[in-house]
Each structure stands twice: as structure tokens, then as C-alpha cells.
Amino acid sequence: MESARDLFIARGYARVTMNDIARTAGTALKTVYASVGTKTDILHRLIEIDMADSMCKKTVENLRDAADFATSIALVARGTRTDNERSRSTLDLLDASVASDDGARRTWEHVVSGYRAGLRASGEVMLGKGFLDPRYDLDGVTDRLWFCFGLSAWRTLIVECGWTYDEAERTLARQATFIFE
Secondary structure (H helix, E strand, O other): OHHHHHHHHHHOHHHOOHHHHHHHHOOOHHHHHHHHOOHHHHHHHHHHHHHHOOOHHHHHHHHHOOOOHHHHHHHHHHHHHHHHHHOHHHHHHHHHHOOOOHHHHHHHHHHHHHHHHHHHHHHHHHHHOOOOOOOOOHHHHHHHHHHHHOHHHHHHHHHHOOOOHHHHHHHHHHHHHHHOO
């Protein structure tokens, strides 16, 4: 798995073959297939490993103890920042691979679905605690949280604009504060 991760990051997912993975790992190709499956299986497992340490559950738990809206937004900003920062190389790999590989695209869709589910759970707590105007329904809250804290928001500021994670976290939290007014 580590050999595959290193190769995917160095060369790009589409350019790595199963033979490359076996050679780098110092094992037979049949052993790679038998132990970890196809290239898509490997990518999916790498993502699962990264997502297993997600801050999502902890963020939702902390939201239950939040005293106000500002605290809840800060918690969501910190949780999504931690996940994006920790998984940056894997997210970069996926982002670069989705256009050239259907397996990578399906894995990306799985990641997005899980990420949005976490934001939805956060929004549900925020609504339940009365932190948000009752005119917002859960779908609208989820969409707004995705706009403010979704993968593309972080990628735009960190990768494309070259911001630090501290700058991005502060800005995205401020943006979320205004979008819910």
C-alpha cells in the first residue's frame, strides 16, 4: 500500500501500473493482486485509511457542546481544516486522477459523499441547537457548509492561491458567518 501511495503521488495515478507497484514493493504481481486487489481497490483503500482518522465524528460531538453559532462555525472550520491538511497528498492525487480513470472518479464520489454527510451531520446539530435561522432547511444548510468548507473551498485557497491553512481557516469561518446571516 505504501509503495502504491508513493508511486501515485510521484507519477500520478493514471501513469502507475500494477507491475510498477509490485516492482517497487519488491514482490510478485500475483501477490499484489491477491493481497490488495486492483489498482482501483488500492486507491480506495488508501482513501479509506486517510478518512478513518477523519475529524467528522469528533466535530459533531463537539458541536453538541457548543454554546453559540460562532463556536460551532469555528469547530467546523477546524475539523475540515484538519482533515484537508492531513489528507492533502491523497486529495491532490485524487483530484489529478478523476478525469483519466473511472475507478478514481468513483472513489472521488465516495469521498465527496462522505464529506458532505459529515457537513450534513454538523448542520443538523447546528439547526437542532437553534444556532441557525429556522428558514434554513437541512439541505440548504448542508449546501452552504459545503460551499464554505467543502473540498474545493480548501483546494482553491491552499493549492491554487498558496494560502496557509491558518489564513484559509479564518477566512472560510468568516465567510460561513456571513453566508448564514
